[in-house]
Amino acid sequence: MPKFSVITSKKLIQTVKELGFQLDHTTGSHFVFYHPKTKKRAVVPYHIKDLPEGTIMSILREAGISRTDLEKLRKKK
Numbered sequence: 001m002p003k004f005s006v007i008t009s010k011k012l013i014q015t016v017k018e019l020g021f022q023l024d025h026t027t028g029s030h031f032v033f034y035h036p037k038t039k040k041r042a043v044v045p046y047h048i049k050d051l052p053e054g055t056i057m058s059i060l061r062e063a064g065i066s067r068t069d070l071e072k073l074r075k076k077k
Helices: 009-018 053-063 067-076
Strands: 022-027 030-034 041-045
Touching: 009 030, 009 041, 009 053, 009 067, 041 053, 053 067
Parallel strands: none
Antiparallel strands: 022 030, 030 041
16 A cells, blocks of 8 residues: 555544544543544544654554545545
């Protein structure tokens, strides 16, 4: 699969919110989101730097979000 384009924590947090996740709590520099219908969670680190591709993939897997869903939302903007 081709690599992700650069994505920051801020953009990923916006995308997760658009998919219906709600902020549950924060622990240090990590935001923990929870989806009430799917009962899944997503832990997104909030850092200034761009997120590595492996970190993004891990967050998507944990939240049950497909890579294509993420790309579709990012292209809408």
